[in-house]
Amino acid sequence: MSQGDISIHHGNLEPLRIYGINHFMQKYGIQFSFNTESKINIVYGDTSQGINGFNIYISKNELGEGICGYLRIEDEKVPLFEKPMRLDESGDNLVVFVDNKGDEYPCVVLNNNSIAVGFDIFNEVGHILTGYLEHFWKMKENKHEKLAKIPMVDYYEKILFDCLLFASRRLNLSLKYKPFWPDGKKFAVCLTHDVDRVHKSYQYITHFVRNIGRGDFRSAMNQITSVARKLHGDEPYWNFDRIMEIERNLGVKSTFFLLNEQKKVCIFSPNGWKLYRGRYDIKDKRIVEVIKKLDAEGWEIGVHGSYNSYRDFDMMKGEKETLEEILGKRVHGISQHYCNLEIPLTWEYHEKLGFSYDASLGFVTDIGFRWGTCHPFHPFNPENGRILSLWELPIIIMDNACAYKSWQDIMEIINTVERYNGLLLLRWHQAVFNEREFPGRSEIYKRIIKECIKRGAWITNAYNIANWLTERERHINTHA
Ligand SMILES: [Zn+2]
Structure with a gap:
């Protein structure tokens, strides 16, 4: 696959969205061209001109208030901080979005020579990588323990990567990307x-007191033998x-x-x-x-x-x-x-x-x-x-x-x-x-x-x- 095979088309973009695009390219080691018609085109947001080729349409949305719902990817539930665009259901649904009220609709849809993605990958990634999740951690609620185990940036970007893989296979091209590790x-x-x-030093006293307070006498004794060992150079x-x-x-x-x-x-x-x-x-x-x-x-x-x-x-x-x-x-x-x-x-x-x-x-x-x-x-x-x-x-x-x-x-x-x-x-x-x-x-x-x-x-x-x-x-x- 040559350099001009993938291109991204977009209008005016905020710095966070550009950062999101750059992050994806850098992480996967994929080179895009910009705003030139290619075999595979990522069409980001509204672009009125018709572009030939295999097109991946990505919606441009704004983030909502906190978690708006979940992407269902196989057996995983991945939070999304926006309400994705409601997509036409006539194609193959690859990913489904379920909002907080239980409303369910497709979020990634595969058609004959295009893919539609209803959520704004680049905006989500841009926000999250500049600290968007911090206010959740400050809330200190138990459910955030679960949130901490989900690398959503990696889930979102993997969806786009899979779309590119699919498009290249369709067109009999081999997608050029860099392996993550040696x-x-x-x-x-x-x-x-x-x-x-x-x-x-002072920890002998604080640990001893803490252990006694907990009724953990064996650990308290350990502190005493530890002092003795220290005196012998250990x-x-x-x-x-x-x-x-x-x-x-x-x-x-x-x-x-x-x-x-x-x-x-x-x-x-x-x-x-x-x-x-x-x-x-x-x-x-x-x-x-x-x-x-x-x-x-x-x-x-x-x-x-x-x-x-x-x-x-x-x-x-x-x-x-x-x-x-x-x-x-x-x-x-x-x-x-x-x-x-x-x-x-x-x-x-x-x-x-x-x-x-x-x-x-x-x-x-x-x-x-x-x-x-x-x-x-x-x-x-x-x-x-x-x-x-x-x-x-x-x-x-x-x-x-x-x-x-x-x-x-x-x-x-x-x-x-x-x-x-x-x-x-x-x-x-x-x-x-x-x-x-x-x-x-x-x-x-x-x-x-x-x-x-x-x-x-x-x-x-x-x-x-x-x-x-x-x-x-x-x-x-x-x-x-
Ligand atoms: Zn330190």
Whole structure:
């Protein structure tokens, strides 16, 4: 199939819709031409002129209030934030829409040499990838736990991709698109660790008190033996060697994000304690040694932005430079402490500082798809209309959240990421790899990796993911 085989026709478009189009092209690695008649034409919105060829008509709609209903795709129910156009029922119905009152009508209809899509894929994608789902998470209702498990962006775009596949087969063309991952791997796994603290101090007291309060005397006793072990030189939050061993045995290597916290805190505030007492000096001899060791043996080192760095350019710059000085080379990625982000400002800072990726976006106490996708993406800044070159690698499963989730919940997420060829980004804190202190945490980590090895996933560090994606999208021109 040559370059001019697919074209998209549209009138004036808002920046969010253009972003939606670009996202689709970039994600699938498909090149479109614009407003020229081709063998396959995506006709977006009302275009009065007749266009020859196999046409895919996509409606242009506005979003409604919250969830307006569901797309029924095989056995899945995928929410939609608009009411789709009511389509003519004379063709083959591929996807059905059911609104909140139970009204049911076709939403994707196949005719002889055209397909009609009744919902506005590009508008939905543009909104969701700029944070449209955030207000649902703030509502903290139980039903949103279900919503968090559905990467709707990936569902919507897969529908368009399937339409293009169908059209190409009809016309005996072979659709040119890029494989998502190297060597035809179905999905990828990205392993990451935040290094928040390396010494246990005040936690002896807080954990002891918490355990006693819960009536968990065995764990309380563990805290006492742990103090004794620490006095003999066994530092419970120093787990670098444990992690390296676990990963070596599994044949994988991860990314460690190192914190450089300088914040002055009030020691009378419990939150201040959290930030203050666990911290370490990044220039401390033992830390410098372990950073160099990890790097020399093939692990990636990145910046774990300090508590206030997400909105302080100079602070972030200083932290990056200090780490690069220690390392003697460039660092490529950052994750923000506490997932602190001021979107899009923080991402603009990250890009300006030359980071190629950010990995701070995810749920802290839930698992799943905060941004409605299991794929890395280029963020869009609605304030200046710019698509950033920075990659956002969304966090999908965080260690803390696993305490509230069953293995079944985790398997469901893995299934979805595999099915939609996405990226399963794991975030496991350095400190939790001590089984005595955090029972079960490292076991789940190992179990997830083993499961993904069994399924043939590409398992690697964050830089390798970002680098692969950047190479992959070369030669795909985006639509300005
Ligand atoms: Zn942190």
